[in-house]
Amino acid sequence: MHKKYKRVFSINNDLGFRNYTVRDIIDLKGKRKLTQVRVTTTEEASAAEEAGIDLILTGPGPNLPAIRKAAAKTFMTVGVPFIQNPSKREATKKAFDIIEAGADSLMCQNWNLDWMKHLNKFRIPFQSHVGFIPRRTTWIGGIRSFGKTASEAMELYKDVKDIENTGAWGIEVELVPQNILAIITQETSLITISIGSGNAADAQFLFAEDILGQSEIKFPRHAKKYKNFDKLLNNLQKDRVNAFKEFKLDVKKKIFPTNKHSISIDKKELSNFKNFLHKNNSTI
Amino acid sequence: MLKKYKKIYSLAHQAGYRNYTVRDLLELKGKKKLTQINVVSANEAAAAEIAGIDLLITGADNLKAIREAAPNTFLTCGIKYTEHESKESIAKKCFELVELGVDSIHTNSWNINFIKYISEFNIPLQGHVGFVPMMSTWTGGVKPVGKTSREAIKIFKDIKELEKIGCWAVEVECVPKDVLAEMTQQTKMLTVSIGSGIKGDVQFLFAEDILGYHHSSTVTPRHAKSYCNFNKIYNNMQKERIDAFQKFQLDVETNKFPSIRHSIIAKKEEVNKFKKLLVNLKNGNK
Numbered sequence: 001m002h003k004k005y006k007r008v009f010s011i012n013n014d015l016g017f018r019n020y021t022v023r024d025i026i027d028l029k030g031k032r033k034l035t036q037v038r039v040t041t042t043e044e045a046s047a048a049e050e051a052g053i054d055l056i057l058t059g060p061g062p063n064l065p066a067i068r069k070a071a072a073k074t075f076m077t078v079g080v081p082f083i084q085n086p087s088k089r090e091a092t093k094k095a096f097d098i099i100e101a102g103a104d105s106l107m108c109q110n111w112n113l114d115w116m117k118h119l120n121k122f123r124i125p126f127q128s129h130v131g132f133i134p135r136r137t138t139w140i141g142g143i144r145s146f147g148k149t150a151s152e153a154m155e156l157y158k159d160v161k162d163i164e165n166t167g168a169w170g171i172e173v174e175l176v177p178q179n180i181l182a183i184i185t186q187e188t189s190l191i192t193i194s195i196g197s198g199n200a201a202d203a204q205f206l207f208a209e210d211i212l213g214q215s216e217i218k219f220p221r222h223a224k225k226y227k228n229f230d231k232l233l234n235n236l237q238k239d240r241v242n243a244f245k246e247f248k249l250d251v252k253k254k255i256f257p258t259n260k261h262s263i264s265i266d267k268k269e270l271s272n273f274k275n276f277l278h279k280n281n282s283t284i
Numbered sequence: 285m286l287k288k289y290k291k292i293y294s295l296a297h298q299a300g301y302r303n304y305t306v307r308d309l310l311e312l313k314g315k316k317k318l319t320q321i322n323v324v325s326a327n328e329a330a331a332a333e334i335a336g337i338d339l340l341i342t343g344a345d346n347l348k349a350i351r352e353a354a355p356n357t358f359l360t361c362g363i364k365y366t367e368h369e370s371k372e373s374i375a376k377k378c379f380e381l382v383e384l385g386v387d388s389i390h391t392n393s394w395n396i397n398f399i400k401y402i403s404e405f406n407i408p409l410q411g412h413v414g415f416v417p418m419m420s421t422w423t424g425g426v427k428p429v430g431k432t433s434r435e436a437i438k439i440f441k442d443i444k445e446l447e448k449i450g451c452w453a454v455e456v457e458c459v460p461k462d463v464l465a466e467m468t469q470q471t472k473m474l475t476v477s478i479g480s481g482i483k484g485d486v487q488f489l490f491a492e493d494i495l496g497y498h499h500s501s502t503v504t505p506r507h508a509k510s511y512c513n514f515n516k517i518y519n520n521m522q523k524e525r526i527d528a529f530q531k532f533q534l535d536v537e538t539n540k541f542p543s544i545r546h547s548i549i550a551k552k553e554e555v556n557k558f559k560k561l562l563v564n565l566k567n568g569n570k
Contacts, residue, residue: 033537147550148550148551153554153561154562177548183562196547198548199541199542204541212525224535241335245336250509254317261479262460262461262479269432270462270463272433276437277470
């Protein structure tokens with residue numbers, strides 16, 4: 001086996017192994033295309049690690065420690081929700097909790113830029129988000145691409161530079177024209193992470209559920225489906241129903257349980273027990 | 285559609301539909317063999333309801349989702365004794381579960397006085413005798429209980445105690461078939477057999493055993509029957525996940541993804557304008 005992982009101290013001071021440090025990722029800009037996958041389950045996380053996906057993104061939910069364990073050696077970024085943490089102090093506290101759960105980096109989506117600068121003072125690696133940002137769609141008039149005109153592209157460029165100035169290492173760029181992101185990728189020291197923004201970025205990002213064909217929403221145009229998990233999961237549910245039906249029928253027809261599934265008792269012990277029951281009944 | 289469910293009020297006074305009331309179940313004793321399944325996920329619960337399984341049992345952790353997934357099936361919920369040090373505490377927990385829509389509570393290895401106390405609220409209770417995993421240190425480990433007349437008599441007394449309290453059912457685990465046959469006749473309660481042979485009023489299995497799905501540490505118990513091999517299916521699905529992620533990785537490394545089809549293109553003139561604006565911006569900054 002080639003040397004795939006390096007020894008690291010995590011940002012909560014745990015000794016372990018990782019595919020990359022944040023320094024490695026920054027040094028790879030322009031040299032190598034990276035992948036990032038957003039996972040929500042331990043199965044997705046361990047599959048991503050085994051497949052050699054470069055970067056994992058996930059949420060701060062209760063299964064974060066299990067996801068970290070399932071993909072212990074992959075550089076993992078975790079979202080820090082700002083809505084539930086409405087001050088610099090609270091957001092920082094939440095960030096620390098997530099770091100203790102094993103995050104290598106944080107996703108500061110929609111964060112106040114001041115808070116991001118504050119986080120950088122702790123030397124904590126984080127990435128952010130520009131272009132089409134789902135929570136901010138009301139400002140751009142709905143679900144659409146962003147940056148198709150020169151003035152929007154300039155706005156985008158300024159957003160990227162603002163985030164670069166906070167000390168972030170990476171930036172998710174969503175639904176931006178390919179030829180605009182190509183220019184921006186050259187103009188920024190940030191690792192650009194494309195989702196629906198073409199192939200000129202430093203990293204390509206997709207949701208595990210889209211890759212697996214297990215989307216709850218209508219399949220996004222920019223994603224590529226490699227499997228049909230919707231169908232697999234439907235079949236699994238049919239298998240469950242059939243198995244339970246067979247069990248019910250077996251019980252109804254007295255096919256289950258057989259002696260093979262049952263425990264026997266010595267004849268003498270049984271008759272002793274029956275004698276006891278008989279006496280017991282006559283005393284009532 | 286045949287009239288499968290009847291209108292009921294739940295213990296929390298919610299109007300709804302169920303396959304059985306506790307009264308129906310008691311009246312079915314000796315007339316119909318029933319099934320009970322232990323479920324841990326909403327998918328298992330939904331599948332069990334569609335399959336027409338008579339009774340469901342589950343733990344408190346995922347109860348809300350499970351009740352929603354199988355709203356019309358008689359549902360019993362277990363409570364661990366170690367989480368409740370007083371009868372007041374266990375009553376509070378019972379009320380919470382009742383509010384979430386359970387039809388009955390499983391008392392497992394509770395203090396018998398706690399069981400009596402909860403029965404005073406008329407909450408239907410299912411007890412547990414024979415091999416009780418949490419108390420198996422008293423019966424000598426993972427092995428059948430009731431193979432001697434002495435042990436069988438002890439189980440009989442346990443059953444009579446639960447009956448006296450007013451439990452509607454009792455899970456009888458890993459007890460000899462012939463012993464359960466006697467007991468089923470000797471009690472008004474429904475006997476729920478798991479590994480205790482065919483003479484129980486109810487046959488009980490875990491969904492994971494029926495589906496052939498096990499966490500790495502366990503194997504299918506001798507008394508269970510697997511109707512599917514979910515271990516194999518889950519392993520294959522995991523291979524599919526790995527394969528999909530590997531293909532994505534390769535597509536990116538070889539520049540095959542994303543293609544133009546997956547991308548958005550800005551007009552040339554806008555791109556040129558953008559380039560000029562960038563130059564101006566940089567000159568302005570100098």
